[in-house]
Amino acid sequence: MEKIKMTTPLVEMDGDEMTRILWKMIKDELILPFVDLKTEYYDLGLPNRDKTSDQVTVDAANATKKYGVAVKCATITPNAQRMTEYNLKEMYKSPNGTIRSMLDGTVFRTPITIPSIHPAVKFWKKPITIARHAYGDVYKSVDIVVDEPGTAKLVFEGESGKTQEAIIHNFKGAGVLQGMHNTDKSIRSFAHSCFQYALALKQSIWFATKDTIAKKYDGRFRAIFDEVFQEYKDRFAEVGIEYFYTLIDDAVARVMRSEGGFIWACKNYDGDVMSDMVSTAFGSLAMMTSVLVSPDGNYEYEAAHGTVTRHYYKYLKGEETSTNPIATIFAWSGAFRKRGEKDNLPELVAYADKLEAACLDTLNEGYATKDLVNLMEGITPKMLTSAQFLAEIRKHLEKSL
Numbered sequence: 001m002e003k004i005k006m007t008t009p010l011v012e013m014d015g016d017e018m019t020r021i022l023w024k025m026i027k028d029e030l031i032l033p034f035v036d037l038k039t040e041y042y043d044l045g046l047p048n049r050d051k052t053s054d055q056v057t058v059d060a061a062n063a064t065k066k067y068g069v070a071v072k073c074a075t076i077t078p079n080a081q082r083m084t085e086y087n088l089k090e091m092y093k094s095p096n097g098t099i100r101s102m103l104d105g106t107v108f109r110t111p112i113t114i115p116s117i118h119p120a121v122k123f124w125k126k127p128i129t130i131a132r133h134a135y136g137d138v139y140k141s142v143d144i145v146v147d148e149p150g151t152a153k154l155v156f157e158g159e160s161g162k163t164q165e166a167i168i169h170n171f172k173g174a175g176v177l178q179g180m181h182n183t184d185k186s187i188r189s190f191a192h193s194c195f196q197y198a199l200a201l202k203q204s205i206w207f208a209t210k211d212t213i214a215k216k217y218d219g220r221f222r223a224i225f226d227e228v229f230q231e232y233k234d235r236f237a238e239v240g241i242e243y244f245y246t247l248i249d250d251a252v253a254r255v256m257r258s259e260g261g262f263i264w265a266c267k268n269y270d271g272d273v274m275s276d277m278v279s280t281a282f283g284s285l286a287m288m289t290s291v292l293v294s295p296d297g298n299y300e301y302e303a304a305h306g307t308v309t310r311h312y313y314k315y316l317k318g319e320e321t322s323t324n325p326i327a328t329i330f331a332w333s334g335a336f337r338k339r340g341e342k343d344n345l346p347e348l349v350a351y352a353d354k355l356e357a358a359c360l361d362t363l364n365e366g367y368a369t370k371d372l373v374n375l376m377e378g379i380t381p382k383m384l385t386s387a388q389f390l391a392e393i394r395k396h397l398e399k400s401l
Contacts, residue, residue, distance in 0.1 A: 015073025126261030132271025
C-alpha cells in the first residue's frame, strides 16, 4: 500500500532507557511501514542533554511552538545517582518541567480502558481525565530549616515601594518553613486550557481547591477560573456540558462515587497525586495517556510513565523484557491525529484511530505484557515480550489498513 502522506512535521523528542528502545521498535514496526513520516528530531536522551547543556530541550520546546504538535519519549530527570552514572556536568531540570513552562501548558492525563480490566473503584464506568496545572506551588517553593526560636514573616516588597508583611509563625524552637507562589498569568492560562480541552472532548469539567483554608491563595485560583469561564459559558451550554467547582476533599468523595467521564482540574501537587491514583485504580500507569496543551493551541503528547529503568538494565544484559508500550503508542497516535486535524489530512486521522484500535483489539484478545496479565478478568491472557506484543498489534493494524 502507498504510505500515508504528511505535510507538516511532528516535533519528535527522543528519550532515555527502555522507553528509548521501545520508541525505535514502535517506529520500525507500527509507523514507518505505513506513514511517510516527517519529523523534526530532537534527542532529549540524557547524554545529549548533557552534551548541549540542556539547550536541546529549549530548542525542542521552541520547535513545538513553531509546528504546533510534538510527541515525546519518557526522559530521565537526574538525581545524585544519575550524576555519577552518566558523569553529568550538572543536575539538569526535568525536561517536562522546562517544556511545560515554555509552552505555558496544562497536562491532561487519561487512562486507556479495556473491558477485561475493571477499575478498582466499582462505580467507575468511564475514564476520568486529570488536568494538572503545571506551574508553581510546591514545585517552585523555597524551604528554610529553623533551628532556634524566632519569628517567621512573609514579606513582599513591590517595585513601587509598597510593602506587605504577615507573620507566619512565632517559633518556640526548631521547625521548618516553606514559601510558594503562583501567577495570575499562569492560572489564567490553566483555566483557558481546561475549558478549551473540555469543549474539544465535550466533557464537563470539575475544578477543586481548598479556598476555605487558603482563602487568598486558592481563592485566587477560584476567582480567575470563574472569570475566565464567562468567556466559555455559552459554548458549554451549546454542547451540553458544565463547569463545576467544589472543595478538593468534596471532589475526592464525589469522584469515588461517580461513573467518570469528566475532566478533573487540579492544582499542581493535587494533579500530580490524583493522576497516579486514577491511573492505578484504572489498571496501570503504562495505560495512561498524557498531553500538554497550551492556551494558544500547541500540543505535546507523551506517556505518563517514566523510562522503565529496571527493564532497561535487563535489556542491557541481553534479557527479553515484557514492557508495556501502549501509552507510548498512544502518544504517537494522539500526535498523528492532531497533526491530521490541523493539516486537514483525514487519512492521517484515520491511521491514528486504527492504530489505537489495533492496540485495543490485541489486548481484548488476551495478548498482553506482564504488567497487565494479572489484572485481566474474564479471559485467559497470554503474556508476550515487548517485541511479540508489537508484532501482534501490527497484524491487527495491517488488517484494518
